[in-house]
């Protein structure tokens with residue numbers, strides 16, 4: 001082998017190596033998005049949870065960022081996946097918080113409250129009014145909690161300033177998620193309409209999102225019923241958004 005052919009072989013080998021690296025990088029960046037599905041909580045399509053009910057339950061937003069870390073062993077991919085999930089989570093939170101058709105409750109009453117909390121006290125029904133203010137899946141006094149952990153049926157009754165033809169309800173669960181069993185809308189005459197009844201798929205800090213055909217009546221009151229014994233431990237609700245047009 002001559003010196004020249006030797007260096008040509010070397011150049012060829014180097015070329016192949018470089019091409020190999022480039023390929024590998026492309027796989028990392030392009031394979032990252034497909035890995036994300038592990039993170040966003042199933043945008044549960046038509047859920048089988050409540051066949052008879054008109055509403056479609058969904059654990060609405062991408063799962064909290066922490067869930068993304070369960071990704072592949074390669075640190076780079078895991079980092080990227082976690083970042084994508086975190087960004088997606090942040091975008092979804094922002095979108096919901098600023099939804100022009102959404103409104104947060106202005107008043108609330110409940111079947112009971114932790115420590116019999118009233119008024120502005122921690123865990124009182126009022127803690128479920130206004131925009132979300134619990135940022136971590138945890139026991140937090142900025143959410144409503146019933147008096148006992150696993151007592152069974154409890155409810156949260158919320159009022160909204162602007163009556164709307166409702167098309168969606170978003171229940172932000174911040175602890176013991178998954179215990180909601182029913183959501184009712186009240187028309188302006190005060191009659192209740194069950195818009196969803198079933199198994200709540202919500203996990204961690206997330207929204208139970210119920211979408212349905214826009215109501216013919218206008219709604220300014222929503223009642224959320226829980227079976228707290230379904231999910232052992234405390235169940236807390238941070239906020240409830242009513243979505244619809246006047």
Ligand SMILES: [Ca+2]
Nearest residue numbers: 127133142238
């Ligand atoms: Ca709250």
